[in-house]
Amino acid sequence: LLSNGLVHVKNPHLDSMDEDVLYHLNLGTKTHNLPVMFGDVKFVCVGGSPNRMKTFAQLMHKELGLEGDGKDLKDICAGTDRYSMYKAGPVLSISHGMGIPSISIMLHELIKLLHHAKCRDVTIIRIGTSGGLGIDPGTVVITDIAVDSFFKARFEQVILDNIVVRSTELDKDLVEELLNCSKEIHDFPALIGHTMCTYDFYEGQGRLDGALCSFSNEKKLEYLKRAYDAGVRNIEMESTVFAAICGLCGLKAAVVCVALLNRLEGDQIKAPHEVLVEYQRRPQHLISLFIKKRLGLYNQMELLDNAFFLNN
Numbered sequence: 573l574l575s576n577g578l579v580h581v582k583n584p585h586l587d588s589m590d591e592d593v594l595y596h597l598n599l600g601t602k603t604h605n606l607p608v609m610f611g612d613v614k615f616v617c618v619g620g621s622p623n624r625m626k627t628f629a630q631l632m633h634k635e636l637g638l639e640g641d642g643k644d645l646k647d648i649c650a651g652t653d654r655y656s657m658y659k660a661g662p663v664l665s666i667s668h669g670m671g672i673p674s675i676s677i678m679l680h681e682l683i684k685l686l687h688h689a690k691c692r693d694v695t696i697i698r699i700g701t702s703g704g705l706g707i708d709p710g711t712v713v714i715t716d717i718a719v720d721s722f723f724k725a726r727f728e729q730v731i732l733d734n735i736v737v738r739s740t741e742l743d744k745d746l747v748e749e750l751l752n753c754s755k756e757i758h759d760f761p762a763l764i765g766h767t768m769c770t771y772d773f774y775e776g777q778g779r780l781d782g783a784l785c786s787f788s789n790e791k792k793l794e795y796l797k798r799a800y801d802a803g804v805r806n807i808e809m810e811s812t813v814f815a816a817i818c819g820l821c822g823l824k825a826a827v828v829c830v831a832l833l834n835r836l837e838g839d840q841i842k843a844p845h846e847v848l849v850e851y852q853r854r855p856q857h858l859i860s861l862f863i864k865k866r867l868g869l870y871n872q873m874e875l876l877d878n879a880f881f882l883n884n
């Protein structure tokens with residue numbers, strides 16, 4: 573992070589543009605007053621699904637005690653159906669769709685937005701779902717290292733016709749801070765582990781149930797066990813590029829994903845809808861507590877609420 577806490581865009585061409593259109597967010601420097609709209613943002617939370625990110629913004633609206641009915645929070649990106657964005661005080665909540673190309677496009681435009689808005693000291697967190705490796709469904713994994721399909725902490729970006737290898741390091745202090753927060757929530761299953769990021773949900777994650785599959789159950793399990801031995805505890809589809817881009821732009825970043833199943837036991841996600849909804853709320857609940865603590869809004873009474881939240 574720069575000492576002034578500003579987000580850094582590393583593109584010499586931006587300065588010479590008289591307008592910047594953030595096409596997929598339906599925002600721009602000439603059409604919107606970005607510093608007024610977003611200047612106070614301190615926390616950005618991202619996740620695949622538009623509904624999850626709306627629910628999270630509503631949760632933050634309530635938890636931060638903001639005025640008005642959180643139920644009618646407006647989608648700031650309503651003019652596009654690529655991504656959804658909601659704001660609750662200093663918290664911005666944005667969907668990124670599925671996979672590396674989708675989150676990568678969103679991050680380029682989001683980071684330019686934070687730059688144009690002159691935001692300072694922004695923390696960004698991905699709250700997602702994932703397939704667990706050797707862990708119980710419902711466990712929340714706080715990522716220490718995002719790795720690729722070869723268990724390497726790297727992200728390969730094709731630029732023109734070159735492959736540029738980028739580091740996927742995440743903020744170590746943030747990982748510890750999040751684990752400590754999780755310990756304050758009654759009965760909250762959380763652990764720190766490596767997260768493997770793939771380019772596909774089926775063949776790319778060693779599933780036997782896609783439209784295509786060319787390997788045996790034995791080969792699949794041999795691969796997943798090697799991943800486990802390399803420290804991987806969950807598998808998803810955005811963490812490496814998220815870590816790489818945020819790291820280069822000076823944003824403190826974390827990845828917190830709930831495991832929907834244990835991949836050593838199967839491929840299909842069969843838990844009932846209500847169970848999956850409750851699992852998806854777990855990372856949101858942890859990040860809500862983290863944000864409230866950071867803002868100094870947390871008190872002992874809420875420990876009781878937290879126990880209540882998870883039991884109901």
Ligand SMILES: O=P(O)(O)O[C@H]1O[C@H](CO)[C@@H](O)[C@H]1O
Pocket residue numbers: 619620621669670671699700701702773808809810
């Ligand atoms: O729940 P989200 O945030 O979308 O994350 C995970 O779920 C999707 C696959 O079902 C992928 O995008 C994967 O990374």
Ligand SMILES: O=c1cc[nH]c(=O)[nH]1
Pocket residue numbers: 701702703704773777807808809832
């Ligand atoms: O198995 C899973 C579950 C959710 N998301 C993934 O990418 N993989």
